Amino acid sequence: MKTVEGRQWANREELIEHSGYSRDTLWKLWRDRGTNGHPEARDFDGVMHWDVQVWDAWFAAHCKRPRDLSGVDRTGDPDEPLPPAAQARVLGVDPARITQYTKHPPPAWPDPVRIEQLTTRTREYRTRAQLWAWVDNPVSGFGTRGGRPPGPDPKVRAAKGKAPDPRVRLAAEALAAAPGRKAGQVAADLAARHGQSVDTWRRIVTQARQS
Structure with missing residues (x-):
């Protein structure tokens, strides 16, 4: 992890190891940050990092939210x-x-x-x-x-006709963190960090620049 001004910052791989949750789960928590309050990231050398202390406090509160599971049917064959x-x-x-x-x-x-x-x-x-x-x-x-x-909020989807692509925001954040880098370099970094092909991310980077 990276220590900055006495605080620890973890990239996604380090946060996976720290939390014990999968990449997919952490990505979806990040994707839904508009509704779940997930802490924002900070870029170091073009890589997203999260303040570990802030993230831990948020995650503990996130898991302790009051929940109503009374409507779940617990009967039947578990393996069907x-x-x-x-x-x-x-x-x-x-x-x-x-x-x-x-x-x-x-x-x-x-x-x-x-x-x-x-x-x-x-x-x-x-x-x-x-x-x-x-x-x-x-x-x-x-x-x-x-x-x-x-x-994505169904009301937003209805208003816009389709759900917003969270990858566009990731591309926009990467562009803002390194304004001098070429689109291909940014796309390659995003592909390595989040999966999918470089060509896919290149199109997303182009979309982010136009939005």
């Missing part, structure tokens, strides 16, 4: 693979919530145990055990009082 409609019944939510989770997975949302290819879409199956473990994990945020499903 369930289609989306049945997953919604276990969680006590509208089936549209599962569709939203498929498009914009919340933190720690489990991978499907089976995927069925239909004519125009895919159907993902998850077990009751997976769903119960997910709702019991405080990082999921499920059942948070006064909250809404993680991901």
